[in-house]
Every structure is written in C-alpha cells, then in structure tokens.
Amino acid sequence: MGSLQQPSVLKGKKVITENDAIVPKIFQNIQAQFSKQIAIIYEDESEEFKITYGELERLTNKLARTLKRLCPVNNNRDAIIAVSMKPTYNLPIVLLAILKSGMAYLPLDGAFPQARVTHIIDESQPLMVFVDEDNTLSYGETPVITYNELFEESKAESELPPEYNEDPKELAIVLYTSGSTGVPKGVKLPHATLINRLEWQWRELPFSDKERKTIFKTALTFVDSAPEIWGSLLQGRTIVVVPKHVTKDPEKFINVLEKHKIQRLVLVPSLLQSMLMYLSLQDNHRSLKSLRLWICSGEILPQTLAKEFFSRFANFGHTLANFYGSTEVMGDVTYYLLNDISQLEDMDKVPIGRPLDNCIIYIVDKNLNLVQQGEIGELVVAGRNLAAGYIRGRDSHRFVTNPHAIDPGKFLMILILINKLALITTCTERIR
Secondary structure (H helix, E strand, O other), X not given: OOOOOOEOEEEOOOOOOOOOOOHHHHHHHHHHHXXXXXXXXXXXXXXXXXXXXXXXXXXXXXXXXXXXXXXXOOOOOOOEEEEEOOOOOHHHHHHXXXXXXXOEEEEOOOOOOHHHHHHHHHHHOOOEEEXXXXXXXXXOOOOEEOHHHHHHHOOOOOOOOOOOOOOOOOEEEEEEOOOOOOOOXXXXXXXXXXXXXXXXXXXXXXXXXXXXXXXXXXXXXXXOHHHHHHHHHOOOOEEEEOOHHHHOOHHHHHHHHHHXXXXXXXXXXXXHHHHHHHHHOOOOOOOOOOXXXXXXXXXXXXXXXXXXXXXXXXXXXXXXXXXXXXXXXXXXXXXEEEXXXXXXXXXXXXXXXXXXXXXXXXXXXXXXXXXXXXXXXXXXXXXXXXOOOEHHHOOHHHEEEOOOXXXXXXXXXXXXXXXXEEOEEOOOOEXX
16 A cells, blocks of 8 residues: 655744843843953954943933833824934944834834835824934835934933833844835744744754854845844844945955854855855865855855855865845744755755744645645645735735644744745655
8 A cells, every 4th residue: 555645734843932022132141141241342443342241231321211201102003113323332232222112113224215114104103203313215204213322312311121021922124025026024033922033043053162152144124134133132142233335345255254254144145156256266264164154045046056065175174055034924933954965965955944843834726735755735834923914904815814824823824825835845855
C-alpha cells in the first residue's frame, strides 16, 4: 500500500511568552542590568556620539513625559506619532521615547513624494510628526517637531519612568506598504507581535557572550529595521547607527563592520551581491571573518548567490539565513539556515524553510482547502506574528477566520493571505 498523503501544514515551535511583555518594560529591566554599557554609537564625518543604557533610560523618560504632555491621547483612535528622520543617534532615542509614552511610531521618509505623505497623514491621523531640521515636506495641520525642540521642552521633566499601558495588544509600530500593488496600507503591529518575533530570534539565533555590537542600517520604513533596533537594545547590546551614504558604499560599509567586529548582519540579497563583488576585488581573504551570521530578507535569495557566498567564505564557519515574510507578519514568518554549500545540492531554489515560533503555515487552494504535501498552493499564515490588521480596517478580506484551527487559542483564529505560491517538500518538511 502507498503511504497516505499528508496535508500541507507546518507548525513552528510552540513557546509560552510573557503575557505582559512590551518594549518599555523589557527595556527598563535590561537597562538596570547594563546601565554603564554603551547603548548607541553614531559616527559620521563630522560627529561622534555615544550614550549608555542608564543615560538613555533617563533621557527617554524625560522625552516620553514631554510627549504625553504635548500629545493628549484620545481613546477613540490609535495614538500614533509619525517619524520622518534620517538615521542618526537621535532616531532610536525618539522611537524609544514614543513607545515609553504609550504611543506607536509610524516611519516616513523625507524622500517620499508629497502625495504619498499626504495620503499616509490623512489616513493615519498622527498626533505629531518628528522631522529633521532640513524638512521640506508638508504634513497638513499635524504639528511638527524636531528632536532638539523636544529635548529643550523636556529639560524640566522628571527622569522617572512615565506611566504607560502594559497591555501587549497595544499598538507599537505602524508600517505602510510600498503601494506597488495599489494604494499604500498601514499595517498595525502590536507589542505582542514584535516581541514574539524577537523572542524567537533570541532563542534560535542567540547573541554570543562576545557579541557586544550590532548594526542598525535598514531604513525605518522597512520592517527589518524593527529587529535591528529592538533585537539588540532589549538584549543589552550596542547598536551602531550607520548613515545611509555609508551603507551604499561597500568599502565604507565593510570598514564599519570590520571596525566594530560585527558578527551578524541583516541585508537584502542585492546588497549581499554588491558586498561579495567588492570583496572579490580585494586580496584580503580574511576580511569580515568575524561576521558569521548573514541574514537575507526582503528579496528572493538566488541559489547562485548562495553558492557564491560559500565559495567566498568556505571553511570560516559562516551561516547564510534565508528569511521569508511580509510586513503583515512582522517581516519574517519562515527561515532556512545554510551552513555549507553541500546543502544546495539538488536544489533549484533556496527554500524559505520552516515557521517561526508560535506560527503555522498552510498551503491551500483558492477555497482555503489544504492541498497535499508536494502540491503547489497559496501560502497562508496563522499565529503570533500576525499584524492587527490595517489602519481604518482596510482590505479586511486578507485577514480571515482560520478554518483549520482546532482549539488553538485566540492567536490562531485568524489567517493572513500572503499571495505567494509555495509547496511543502515531504522529505524535510520545508517550504519552497
């Protein structure tokens, strides 16, 4: 008799998380342990900035209290503050202050077209917009403020932590999609969603004892910026803020990675390609030997590029990770780790792997019925990485009741339609 066909379902590890885990509370505990450790480093051609965890705690408490005073919250709508700032030392300071104030941050980009900014402001209705001194965009009637103005306003405030709602269902981040398939939508990411993503990372890809510094270089408007910032600051590590012009220059960027002995890096495959191309022109084959974990996300990872990576870093103990997801699932919902070029044998594509903790992947047909393993279908996701929908409830048809849930608890009752064709291979239960 032939073996029975199995439905296309993959379950991530079920992990119990703290029910009251939110960013400000975790940070408050961490800063007490690492008060003298450097939290943020920023270096540019004209300035150098460092701040310890203790200093960051006291400063952001004052800033958060000022925000609460300047932006009284209306309980009938989401409390959002938009942020349109270049990546310098004050950007993570502002973000932490916003979360400590009990509000969520919504990233903007000074390079956005005015029409896109106007749409986002009109739809999300932020209470305030943080801007740089050289801002040229208009935000309508929404008040604007610079970091320096907030700093001056906060001088008389207490350094004690402000009061905030400790409900992990509270909104932490709003990220607008690119709008490449239509009008941009604001994805609502609660603290619980962010923390589930981070706790998986800390368990599956933990920091080594010697790994003290990490890089923050991803544009804030992209979801990968969240793990770069909070994955490190909530573990007592130092984040090195890299200006955009440095990231775009392979030589300067690699020098920063070498200088700070960075051991992990999140990057899109196109950046990996440019870095490998630059390294191939150098004589030093020991370059970036400390950088052991390379995490590709945001684009398809070509098999040829993965092979090129291991050709460059053979015998150095490097890991190449392929993360897959979307903004609606906190950036990543599956992962696949490559440790050797031999894993790519007999593969025409790099797998997207298995689900993260507390997440389930289903491969379904157009009616949401499960297909059999080995059959191609549409990938849908349930679990703790799901967003809380879109601003103003737009496109609610993408968040649907889970017909495959069997007494799963509330966090598995909703599916998000990813609109990706995929299949589960039966040999290793991984997704392609």
